[in-house]
Amino acid sequence: MEALSVNLEYHVELDKHDYSVSHNLVHEEVEARITLKTVESFLRGKRVASHLRSTLPHRPTTNDEHMPSSHRRYGDWAHEWIRSEAAKVRADAETLIDVILVATASGTRLPLGHRHSRAGQALRRGTCRRRLRPCAAA
Numbered sequence: 001m002e003a004l005s006v007n008l009e010y011h012v013e014l015d016k017h018d019y020s021v022s023h024n025l026v027h028e029e030v031e032a033r034i035t036l037k038t039v040e041s042f043l044r045g046k047r048v049a050s051h052l053r054s055t056l057p058h059r060p061t062t063n064d065e066h067m068p069s070s071h072r073r074y075g076d077w078a079h080e081w082i083r084s085e086a087a088k089v090r091a092d093a094e095t096l097i098d099v100i101l102v103a104t105a106s107g108t109r110l111p112l113g114h115r116h117s118r119a120g121q122a123l124r125r126g127t128c129r130r131r132l133r134p135c136a137a138a
Contacts, residue, residue: 001042002014003031005027005029006028006029008026009060010022010067011060011062012030012032012041014034014039016057016058017056017058017060017061019039019041019051019060020049020061020062020063020067021049021066022049022065030043034053035053037053038051038052038053049066079101082097082101083097083098
């Protein structure tokens with residue numbers, strides 16, 4: 001078994017693939033067991049997650065039950081709808097959404113708070129983090 005830390009996105013990375021565990025375990029150390037067909041995560045000897053093993057690198061396997069309810073309600077949003085809503089705010093918001101969607105589709109994690117990231121720069125140009133609307137003070 002391998003000791004792994006649960007990241008902020010409530011996943012553990014094993015064999016270049018991310019597997020979800022309960023969002024309550026963020027920052028916890030879990031042990032993972034990998035077989036030919038399954039991946040299991042354990043906290044202090046108790047199994048907390050089990051997934052079919054995936055061979056797709058840098059892609060998440062997420063169990064909806066592991067998500068906080070605030071994340072579950074957005075899981076079925078279509079990318080085109082998100083882009084169209086962002087475009088209603090301003091072009092920079094649509095650009096930001098494009099950057100995020102392309103990055104997440106390729107398995108890249110965006111450092112949105114980093115001042116040199118394209119997404120971070122778009123945010124500072126006037127799009128708020130929490131809502132797709134112009135910020136009061138950009």
